[in-house]
Amino acid sequence: MRHLPKYLSLEEQNQLLEMIREITSDAPLFIPTMPRWGTAFSVRMTNCGDYGWVADKSGYRYQSFHPDTKKPWPKIPTQLLDIWHDLVGEQWRAEACLINYYAPNAKMGLHQDNDEANFDAPVLSISLGDDCIFRLGGLKRSDPTQSFTLNSGDIILLEKESRLKFHGVDRIKPNTSMLLSKPGRLNLTMRVVN
Numbered sequence: 173m174r175h176l177p178k179y180l181s182l183e184e185q186n187q188l189l190e191m192i193r194e195i196t197s198d199a200p201l202f203i204p205t206m207p208r209w210g211t212a213f214s215v216r217m218t219n220c221g222d223y224g225w226v227a228d229k230s231g232y233r234y235q236s237f238h239p240d241t242k243k244p245w246p247k248i249p250t251q252l253l254d255i256w257h258d259l260v261g262e263q264w265r266a267e268a269c270l271i272n273y274y275a276p277n278a279k280m281g282l283h284q285d286n287d288e289a290n291f292d293a294p295v296l297s298i299s300l301g302d303d304c305i306f307r308l309g310g311l312k313r314s315d316p317t318q319s320f321t322l323n324s325g326d327i328i329l330l331e332k333e334s335r336l337k338f339h340g341v342d343r344i345k346p347n348t349s350m351l352l353s354k355p356g357r358l359n360l361t362m363r364v365v366n
């Protein structure tokens with residue numbers, strides 16, 4: 173896994189925040205639920221791009237429209253596509269950008285990103301707002317894991333051998349950043365879907 177600490181300046185982070193506000197006014201955060209049991213995630217989500225990742229009783233999948241409004245997802249803003257191209261190159265086109273919002277008590281269990289058709293393309297993930305404890309494991313759920321802090325403006329890339337590594341967010345460290353107007357964290361995860 174590639175970790176680029178403080179990749180984004182404060183100005184760039186604020187620009188992204190403004191774009192996220194516009195996206196969420198068109199495509200509001202929704203509450204994803206676990207397949208089968210219907211238990212709610214602690215994270216709130218929305219998306220932009222050709223496809224968005226959703227989770228509900230019927231499963232985990234990508235779809236081209238918001239699960240509540242049924243409207244197509246907003247486009248991925250140019251600034252985000254520029255970051256993608258700077259780090260990933262021109263070979264791949266980002267088709268989906270998942271936006272995760274973590275309130276102070278939210279977390280994300282250990283999982284693989286494997287709902288995409290192709291694992292050759294990297295996954296690019298941006299952290300904004302409060303720090304979090306990120307956990308990275310191996311290719312098997314039972315492999316040893318290590319944890320480290322992600323700060324606002326950090327980018328990580330799951331690529332090559334690390335593309336399918338298990339990962340998750342143990343917890344948020346509230347009030348470690350002043351970027352958002354209230355405690356919490358935003359994560360933007362860009363992926364190639366098809």
Ligand SMILES: O=C(O)CCC(=O)C(=O)O
Pocket residue numbers: 270272280285297306339340341359361
């Ligand atoms: O919030 C993060 O840093 C990770 C999010 C994530 O792994 C995902 O949405 O698949």
Ligand SMILES: [Mn+2]
Pocket residue numbers: 283284285339
């Ligand atoms: Mn993930």
